[in-house]
Amino acid sequence: MILVTGATGTVGSEAVRLLSAGRRPARALVRDPVRVAQRGDLADGIEIVTGDFDRPDTLDAALRGVDTVILVSPAVPAQEIAVIDSAARQGVAHVVKVTSKASADSPVDRRRGQARIEAHLVTTGLAYTLLRSNAYLQNLFALAPMVKQTRGFLMSAGEGQVGMIDARDVAAAACAIANAPTAHAGQTYCLTGPDLITYTDVARELSAVLGHEIEYRQIRADEHRAAMIRAGVPEAVATSNAQAFRLIAEGDAAWLTDDVATLTGTAPRSLHTFLTEHRAAFS
Ligand SMILES: NC(=O)c1ccc[n+]([C@@H]2O[C@H](COP(=O)([O-])OP(=O)(O)OC[C@H]3O[C@@H](n4cnc5c(N)ncnc54)[C@H](OP(=O)(O)O)[C@@H]3O)[C@@H](O)[C@H]2O)c1
Structure with a gap:
């Protein structure tokens, strides 16, 4: 079970x-x-x-x-x-x-x-397996209200690259392991999507999918933290988010692996696939 x-x-x-x-x-x-x-x-x-x-x-x-x-x-x-x-x-x-x-x-x-x-x-x-994931593509849903209202979004990740992964591929990897766990005992897998993505890429891909220009408005981490709090994000979460975005700007999330495909036999979903499937959430 x-x-x-x-x-x-x-x-x-x-x-x-x-x-x-x-x-x-x-x-x-x-x-x-x-x-x-x-x-x-x-x-x-x-x-x-x-x-x-x-x-x-x-x-x-x-x-x-x-x-x-x-x-x-x-x-x-x-x-x-x-x-x-x-x-x-x-x-x-x-x-x-x-x-x-x-x-x-x-x-x-x-x-x-x-x-x-x-x-x-x-x-x-206990026997265990760790799934150490890069940032989820689903985090982009947090930008959707701003994208809809202002045709752009605020972000403090600079031009940092992220190996963003669809959370559904994290789930697929977890299930593959849970279905036959013995071989994975003591292993750590680092899960990523197929591409290194910047928020400039996100804006470009959103523009293509939505059919109109979406602007990436770069702000500093302290400004971003304040904006998240104004938008209702709890202070501790806004602080952690701003720290994580600053680390992204510094290259902390610029890593890719083949672990999803190795575990599931299927290539992970791309930014393009994700935004195309979820176009309605941003328009
Ligand atoms: N977001 C990212 O970019 C990212 C990247 C790497 C790793 N991760 C990791 O992914 C994990 C979060 O996964 P997720 O995004 O799938 O989580 P999520 O969507 O926030 O879901 C949280 C789940 O926990 C349940 N829950 C909350 N409090 C509970 C309680 N007291 N008792 C029982 N259930 C409770 C919630 O149930 P209700 O529906 O009842 O609230 C919900 O099902 C974290 O470990 C995070 O560090 C996230």
Whole structure:
């Protein structure tokens, strides 16, 4: 039995969709099954179990009988550590952890948090695989309201390149591992899309897809942080985002690998494919 956490989220919902068509039994952990049922959020063919990262008793019940966990969440350390500890208690064999460019000395708070979670996972002795992804193409949805209203977007990533990946390809890689985890124990895969992309490329591709000019308005990281807060982004998230965009400007995200194709047998989706499929969100 495979359990997917964060099953209503960007990566988790695609993992659930893929697993529901697969051969291994799978279970989706959600905290509000009524909302999921009302909205028809999750595919048929998958067991839905209620669980809250902040309530370990619900996690123990959800993880009973599970051998493999696809662990994806907003990556609050205490919450993911609670899932990992519950997995250990329930005899789970393998955890596939979705993570980022984590390091204990990163200037970005959420990357230090990921490093804490990874370190804890290692100490449990559970078999694990880390999926260290580059930035998701789905982050571009945050620009959509501004693109629609102003035919442009603000960004502080300069001309930094990013190996942006479609979160659906992260899910596909996670499912490929969860379906046959033994060979992947102890491995870390670095997941990227097929191309190095700058935000100038994003503006050019959006212009082509939408049929009118979209302007990339470059701003400083401090201006960007202030703009995100004005737009309603929580202060801590705006700070981490601005730090991450500054790192992008410095070349921190300019990395590509073949790991998605190696794991899934399929090339990852490109920026062009993503924007063409999601044209309506930006127009
Ligand atoms: N965005 C990027 O560019 C990027 C790049 C690399 C790595 N990552 C990593 O990707 C992960 C985030 O993945 P994502 O974007 O798929 O997440 P997401 O869309 O934000 O989804 C979060 C999921 O967690 C669930 N959740 C939140 N609090 C919960 C609780 N207390 N109990 C149970 N479930 C709860 C949410 O459920 P509800 O629907 O109930 O809220 C939702 O299903 C993080 O580890 C992040 O570091 C992201």
